[in-house]
Amino acid sequence: MSGTSSGNGLLHLNDVEAGLSKDNADLDHHLDPDAGASDPFDIAHTKNASPETLKRWRQAALVLNASRRFRYTLDLKKEEEKEQRKRMIRAHAQVIRAALLFKLAGENQIVSGAPVASPSAGDDYKIGLEQLASMTRDHKLSALEQYGGVKGLSGLLRTNLEKGIDEDEADLLNRRNAFGSNTYPRKKGRSFWMFLWEAWQDLTLIILIIAAAVSLGLGIKTEGLKEGWYDGGSIFFAVFLVILVTATSDYRQSLQFQNLNEEKRNIQLEVVRGGRTVKVSIYDLVVGDLVPLKIGDQVPADGVLIAGHSLAIDESSMTGESKIVHKNQNDPFLMSGCKVADGFGTMLVTGVGINTEWGLLMASISEDTGEETPLQVRLNGVATFIGIVGLSVAVSVLAILLARYFTGNTEDPNGATQFIKGRTKFDDAFNDVVKIFTIAVTIVVVAVPEGLPLAVTLTLAYSMRKMMADKALVRRLSACETMGSATTICSDKTGTLTLNEMTVVEAFVGKKKINPPAESSQLHLSVVSLLSEGVAQSTTGNVFVSKDGDDVEISGSPTEKAILSWAIELGMKFDAIRSESTILHVFPFNSEKKRGGVALRRSDAEVHIHWKGAAEIVLAACSGYLDSNGCLQSMNEDKEFFEAAIDEMAANCLRCIALAYRLCEQEKVPSNEESFDDWVLPEDNLVLLAIVGIKDPCRQGVKDAVKICTDAGVKVRMVTGDNIQTAQAIALECGILSSAQDVTEPTIIEGRVFRALTEKEREQVARKIMVMGRSSPNDKLLLVQALRKGGDVVAVTGDGTNDAPALHEADIGLSMGIQGTEVAKESSDIVILDDNFASVVKVVRWGRSVYANIQKFIQFQLTVNVAALVINVVAAISTGDVPLNSVQVLPFLVINEIWCFS
Ligand SMILES: Nc1ncnc2c1ncn2[C@@H]1O[C@H](COP(=O)(O)OP(=O)(O)OP(=O)(O)O)[C@@H](O)[C@H]1O
Numbered sequence: 001m002s003g004t005s006s007g008n009g010l011l012h013l014n015d016v017e018a019g020l021s022k023d024n025a026d027l028d029h030h031l032d033p034d035a036g037a038s039d040p041f042d043i044a045h046t047k048n049a050s051p052e053t054l055k056r057w058r059q060a061a062l063v064l065n066a067s068r069r070f071r072y073t074l075d076l077k078k079e080e081e082k083e084q085r086k087r088m089i090r091a092h093a094q095v096i097r098a099a100l101l102f103k104l105a106g107e108n109q110i111v112s113g114a115p116v117a118s119p120s121a122g123d124d125y126k127i128g129l130e131q132l133a134s135m136t137r138d139h140k141l142s143a144l145e146q147y148g149g150v151k152g153l154s155g156l157l158r159t160n161l162e163k164g165i166d167e168d169e170a171d172l173l174n175r176r177n178a179f180g181s182n183t184y185p186r187k188k189g190r191s192f193w194m195f196l197w198e199a200w201q202d203l204t205l206i207i208l209i210i211a212a213a214v215s216l217g218l219g220i221k222t223e224g225l226k227e228g229w230y231d232g233g234s235i236f237f238a239v240f241l242v243i244l245v246t247a248t249s250d251y252r253q254s255l256q257f258q259n260l261n262e263e264k265r266n267i268q269l270e271v272v273r274g275g276r277t278v279k280v281s282i283y284d285l286v287v288g289d290l291v292p293l294k295i296g297d298q299v300p301a302d303g304v305l306i307a308g309h310s311l312a313i314d315e316s317s318m319t320g321e322s323k324i325v326h327k328n329q330n331d332p333f334l335m336s337g338c339k340v341a342d343g344f345g346t347m348l349v350t351g352v353g354i355n356t357e358w359g360l361l362m363a364s365i366s367e368d369t370g371e372e373t374p375l376q377v378r379l380n381g382v383a384t385f386i387g388i389v390g391l392s393v394a395v396s397v398l399a400i401l402l403a404r405y406f407t408g409n410t411e412d413p414n415g416a417t418q419f420i421k422g423r424t425k426f427d428d429a430f431n432d433v434v435k436i437f438t439i440a441v442t443i444v445v446v447a448v449p450e451g452l453p454l455a456v457t458l459t460l461a462y463s464m465r466k467m468m469a470d471k472a473l474v475r476r477l478s479a480c481e482t483m484g485s486a487t488t489i490c491s492d493k494t495g496t497l498t499l500n501e502m503t504v505v506e507a508f509v510g511k512k513k514i515n516p517p518a519e520s521s522q523l524h525l526s527v528v529s530l531l532s533e534g535v536a537q538s539t540t541g542n543v544f545v546s547k548d549g550d551d552v553e554i555s556g557s558p559t560e561k562a563i564l565s566w567a568i569e570l571g572m573k574f575d576a577i578r579s580e581s582t583i584l585h586v587f588p589f590n591s592e593k594k595r596g597g598v599a600l601r602r603s604d605a606e607v608h609i610h611w612k613g614a615a616e617i618v619l620a621a622c623s624g625y626l627d628s629n630g631c632l633q634s635m636n637e638d639k640e641f642f643e644a645a646i647d648e649m650a651a652n653c654l655r656c657i658a659l660a661y662r663l664c665e666q667e668k669v670p671s672n673e674e675s676f677d678d679w680v681l682p683e684d685n686l687v688l689l690a691i692v693g694i695k696d697p698c699r700q701g702v703k704d705a706v707k708i709c710t711d712a713g714v715k716v717r718m719v720t721g722d723n724i725q726t727a728q729a730i731a732l733e734c735g736i737l738s739s740a741q742d743v744t745e746p747t748i749i750e751g752r753v754f755r756a757l758t759e760k761e762r763e764q765v766a767r768k769i770m771v772m773g774r775s776s777p778n779d780k781l782l783l784v785q786a787l788r789k790g791g792d793v794v795a796v797t798g799d800g801t802n803d804a805p806a807l808h809e810a811d812i813g814l815s816m817g818i819q820g821t822e823v824a825k826e827s828s829d830i831v832i833l834d835d836n837f838a839s840v841v842k843v844v845r846w847g848r849s850v851y852a853n854i855q856k857f858i859q860f861q862l863t864v865n866v867a868a869l870v871i872n873v874v875a876a877i878s879t880g881d882v883p884l885n886s887v888q889v890l891p892f893l894v895i896n897e898i899w900c901f902s
Pocket residue numbers: 492493494495557559560589590591592594595596612613614615655656657719720721722723775800802
């Protein structure tokens with residue numbers, strides 16, 4: 001294989017369907033794409049893709065877009081089954097629950113006649129398992145009130161609503177004994193025998209089995225038991241081998257998927273124990289735990305909401321309706337397995353494991369990923385098609401030979417006519433006919449490509465194993481093959497191209513640049529105090545100071561952590577500041593708005609609104625600023641100064657965040673707490689407090705990875721929520737943009753500009769976009785849609801909830817294992833366990849090796865099959881005998897196959 005076409009490891013499915021691949025491949029080339037620099041399927045070698053290569057890319061694109069539709073139909077079917085299961089379980093659970101309640105009621109009546117739901121004194125806790133479970137599962141607000149609300153309930157569960165439960169083993173064990181642990185029994189996967197049973201139910205194999213039986217019978221009839229079994233026996237052996245290998249491979253794959261599921265479900269999450277935020281496995285959660293929830297999280301157990309702001313839960317995974325439910329004191333019940341769609345809050349765990357509906361659901365469905373990939377389906381089709389062609393050819397040959405024989409047109413080796421009506425004995429005629437049958441059977445056997453489906457199975461299993469070794473967790477098998485034909489990768493910036501380890505390195509307070517950024521001696525006390533107030537109250541993070549006061553632990557998102565630790569260095573006393581004011585209402589940060597706000601009442605009764613968010617957006621809402629001496633200045637022409645400051649920080653790859661605040665007139669504050677929820681926090685006439693520049697360094701190896709992709713014909717684009725200048729700087733640093741001259745629209749574009757285009761324009765522009773800044777989650781989605789419409793096979797990488805829609809829409813979604821939110825992971829096909837963009841390249845490579853391997857195998861197998869078929873047919877018709885029999889061809893094919901993929 002030479003030059004440009006060699007780097008293209010794609011299978012031309014159109015050719016395959018025609019029966020033969022025209023490409024003249026190096027047949028015995030080793031299959032390992034890592035085999036060395038000379039490997040034609042090493043994607044780094046597709047330099048300067050020729051038009052020919054590009055044409056093939058497009059072919060694959062078309063084919064694979066079709067496969068996506070396929071994937072969806074599959075999903076739908078599965079979803080339907082899941083739904084039915086759910087309904088069944090719910091009905092079941094109701095029955096079990098009803099029976100239990102009935103029993104309980106009976107016992108209570110005998111003992112005391114007390115009402116069913118009253119707290120009965122347990123051994124350790126003043127509330128029993130069944131009471132808790134029935135309250136949470138049925139969302140009984142009245143029961144919660146009966147226990148004294150969340151506060152009363154926490155008392156019954158012996159949980160401190162601030163500090164959580166103690167972190168001591170005895171207490172945890174106690175809780176596990178009383179209320180169970182957050183695990184559920186696993187449904188066993190299918191056994192090996194099931195796979196064996198399924199493996200033979202394949203049309204090509206059935207044709208072969210019948211052929212084998214016929215061949216065995218005829219063989220024994222003509223040549224006797226001792227020698228006559230060779231042909232039939234060898235076909236049986238080959239079939240058996242194929243079945244065995246298929247079943248073994250499928251079985252191993254299913255075991256692997258079971259392990260993957262284990263890994264996938266073992267979510268690490270933060271809980272508050274002993275006043276600290278600690279990371280534990282979801283399985284270690286106990287009743288009474290306090291769990292902070294934020295956007296993108298999965299609710300890890302059943303529970304009630306203690307406090308939260310704008311908390312919205314997507315309950316579709318449990319109820320089946322895709323509806324976002326807002327949670328507050330009137331509807332505080334949280335169901336395990338649901339996702340947090342917006343806002344944040346803290347929940348008190350009241351039900352775990354099998355006592356939750358999610359647990360029941362999980363225990364009753366076995367997640368068998370017995371999915372057939374599009375390639376498998378297609379090649380099954382090809383194999384069946386060829387099998388049928390072989391069969392029809394054989395039948396035709398049979399008809400021709402029989403007709404010739406019975407019309408007396410065949411001669412035996414001595415030149416005598418074989419069949420003369422009325423003279424040839426029945427026995428002789430019968431033997432001759434049997435011989436003709438044997439020829440037909442041989443033709444069938446030689447023509448059937450029985451190994452073709454198996455080749456796909458084996459090569460998929462192989463590349464999946466390799467991907468796993470390269471830190472990519474494959475959630476959907478079809479992703480293995482689709483990834484090989486990706487033509488573009490849309491990557492988010494934060495967390496994928498960069499490390500997501502953030503530190504504040506520059507800060508402006510007023511027009512003064514603070515250097516070093518946390519040098520508070522240059523600032524007036526009132527400024528520091530206002531800044532601290534804003535930072536401490538408008539955060540989803542937390543600060544824990546150890547008893548001796550030296551160690552400070554900060555939790556939260558990387559951005560929050562950076563700002564918190566900067567403020568602490570400035571002198572912020574987190575707990576003290578937080579106790580000086582009470583939060584009235586929160587507008588949580590989200591990626592759509594790119595800012596978050598909080599309204600708080602201070603001890604002097606003043607109401608402050610603090611805003612924190614994307615620098616240029618917050619700055620635009622400011623009409624004044626506080627200088628470093630604490631004097632209020634009006635913005636006017638100084639705005640340009642700040643804009644220039646932001647641009648300069650952004651050009652140095654920094655992520656800019658602005659902090660601002662304003663006073664709120666008392667009469668504008670809602671008078672009763674109920675209406676806080678509808679309160680739109682004022683965000684005009686703000687006073688700028690500070691602008692900080694946060695450094696988030698590029699990951700090592702990203703530049704090389706981007707280059708490898710580009711060389712291989714895979715375009716890397718960056719789609720980020722961050723400032724366009726920051727995006728540009730990072731894109732230059734990691735090689736997505738090659739030079740500063742590239743930076744004109746639409747190569748680099750803002751989300752809002754792209755959004756405003758018509759669908760047609762978007763489609764045209766999309767191909768040129770290399771960097772998109774300040775994009776909303778929907779812009780990411782629009783870009784992916786536009787690219788796919790233009791014929792690209794799009795891979796999307798992302799970690800945040802803001803990436804989820806795009807991840808879902810993409811041909812292949814890749815999420816990040818460490819920083820990725822549950823929602824992002826759920827929407828993806830592959831989870832990159834080490835969060836590194838470089839691993840994405842390896843996935844592309846293994847994906848391509850799938851195509852390369854199958855291409856080679858098909859070329860080999862079909863060449864042999866077709867050649868043997870043609871030779872046999874020609875020979876059978878001209879000489880009445882076949883030169884190639886099954887004993888010669890079959891073992892050869894099977895051995896080649898097993899050698900190829902083991
Ligand atoms: N916790 C936060 N509080 C206030 N502002 C924030 C916070 N986190 C991020 N921002 C600001 O909002 C902007 C957009 O964030 P968003 O979550 O949309 O994307 P991102 O994480 O920066 O980038 P990417 O899409 O590449 O992952 C950031 O650039 C930053 O200026």
